[in-house]
Amino acid sequence: MTATPSEPTSSPSLNVSSVARDELDDERVVEPVIETVNLSVYYGAYEAVRNVDMVFGKNQITALIGPSGCGKSTVLRCFDRMNDLIPGARLTWKITYHGQDLYAPDVDVIEVRRRVGMVFQKPNPFPKSIYDNIAYGPRVNGWKVSNMDDLVEEALSRAALWDEVKDKLKDSAFALSGGQQQRLCIARCIAVEPDVILMDEPAASLDPISTAKIEDLMEELVKTYTIIIVTHNMQQAARVSDRTAFFTAEVDDEGERHGRLVEMDWTKRIFTNPTDQRTEDYVSGRFG
Ligand code: ADP
Secondary structure: OEEOOOOOOOOOOOOHHHHHOEOOOEOOOOOEEEEEEEEEEEEOOEEEEEEEEEEEEOOOEEEEEOOOOOOHHHHHHHHOOHHHHOOOEEEEEEEEEOOEEOOOOOOOHHHHHHHEEEEOOOOOOOOOEHHHHHHHHHHHOOOOOOOHHHHHHHHHHHOOOHHHHOOOOOOEHHHOOHHHHHHHHHHHHHOOOOOEEEEEOOOOOOOHHHHHHHHHHHHHHOOOOEEEEEOOOHHHHHHHOOEEEEEEEEEOOOOOEEEEEEEEEEHHHHHHOOOOHHHHHHHOOOOO
């Protein structure tokens, strides 16, 4: 995937100060880790996401919500450059990571994927032992780890899985339950010391108890990491996130659908007093 450094087609101005504080009900600062500026994402000629300005704050959980097909996963996959792997995918205008252009020609994509980890809807452990799932990342990154056992324990502990697996580290990861496998995938992500964790419907395939464990875990993880989650579960977005971005799909004059950001704000505001009627309709269940 390439980024085309063309000039934005509509106002690209991202007034960070205007989103830095919620004047009504939240005094917290949004310290930008990832920002999109007039971002559009294409699959071939199809513009799946159009003109999106967003800021993702450090040590905050941001939820992306909206009906299916409005581009939430597409946007998420831009942040670890996973869309690079899709032939024909490209973006305009810009995504920055700690102020640097994420799509600049000299950016090391492998390093991006280490610093920006991804957890998928379906747990995808490697066909290896629990231990080797965690050790894999540091090994392929060529890290000189003085004590891999400690690193494995640390990652599993941070993912709230250590107590459940400490006596069976050499067992296959596939022997774990779905919820445990998902926490293993989170531990595998943590093991390479990321900065941002992307989660695409991380609890959609899990039972309610496993889902609650993942949500509890997110509350712990956000103290260290910046988390961006796509979820269809609005209660989950309301429970876990600090900020919420609501997307919808708009149909243009040619009848083509494009994902658009309707608004992004503190979660409390989005769910109780959103600015846009479309958000109100969606969060109150009248649409989508
Ligand atoms: P959401 O996550 O909100 O459900 P997606 O990002 O999956 O939405 O999809 C947004 C739009 O992009 C949809 O119209 C979808 O069909 C299209 N799309 C997603 N992935 C691809 C792809 N690999 N190739 C072509 N079109 C795609």
